[in-house]
Amino acid sequence: MVVPSDKYFPATVSCQVHKIGSLIKDKLTKEQLQMFDKKIFGPLLNVNMVFNGQLIHHFLPRQIPEDDNADGICFSVLGKNVRFTQKEFNIITGLWPTNNPLEKDCDSKRLQSLLFGSENKKLITCLEIEEIFKNFEFTNDDDAVKVVLAVFIETVMVGKDKKTQFDMDILGRVDDEEAFKSFDWSTTNHWSNQTHLHKENNCHPKENIVK
Template identity: 30%
Template sequence: MAKSESSDIEVGKMYFRYADHFPGRISSMCKLSSVVKAIEEKLTKRQLSMFKKDIFGHFLECRSFPFSGVILHNLLLRQVAHEEDSLEDQLWFQISEHLIRLSIVEWCLVTRLSFGVDTNKKNDEMEQRLRNTYFGGVHSKLNVDEFDAVLKELKCEEMDDMDALKIALFYFADRVLNARKNHCQINFDWLDQVDDIQYFRRRP
């Protein structure tokens, strides 16, 4: 049987045998409900309408984010080795006698997020207009808590509607899609990238 390129595990076999399964605890840093609430409270009616029509707008209808660390842990224990020559990012799992695939395309169909070729802009190609205009040109690192404090001081009703939308899109991406603990740093590269909103919308 063929071997997986990433390990010595045979393709079609689980990385962890049933006899090697172990207990674990997985937690979620995603703060979907609080982020949705903050966006709804911060944006004006016109800006919120714009957000609802944009790439993350459908998430505003989600009032809860059920999460089970036990289910996720046990699912990961059942991950199966697969051929690595596929052009499509994918994971395989064995549930009872069934092999189940989750590819990036299927994930994006479920979440309605975009997917495709990642065309990362280089840092020297990105402008820092939003950072300079609304965040005092800050170049030092800010953690999640510190950024939240700065965000609260922004007056969206006095801002250009498109700029308010861009900052809200960045806030959602940083806090929900890239969720992490409050002491972790803000990814200001994303704030720079969202200023080119068509590029940001196409990013996988």
């Protein structure tokens, strides 16, 4: 196992997914929510998410090392190997790999300029983008939905810590409808979550794990 049983440690694993969902529902108009619901991530907004931090923490120390090419993460639970792969991720989220992803540079800075008043803002945290979104007065429904998609992907699907850097490239991708629809969100989000779990499992034992 990655963490020997005699070195298990208490920790707090937290998640703000439900708060982001409430923020989105409160911010968007009825028409905008209907538009978001038609997007690939739309149905997930209405999922009643229950986060069990203790359960996740008890799983992480029981992770079993696998080959670097393994499609997922494996845990030893009550003498059984429990594996979570991209297939399980797809079943839960409803996302599936794209057969023919569009190879296209999505370097538009339009939404970045709209939100920050500049195309050159490079560093911003997920917490800052959340606050900007909450207080921004949108005059265009499409723009509101696109920004929500970016926030949803980074904070819900990837589950980034609020203090970590927001990926500005997401704004360019959601602003290009054709590129957004053809992008392989299933594989990208699955491996982002795998990386996030591995990173948390390598935290110092005395540190709290905060998602």
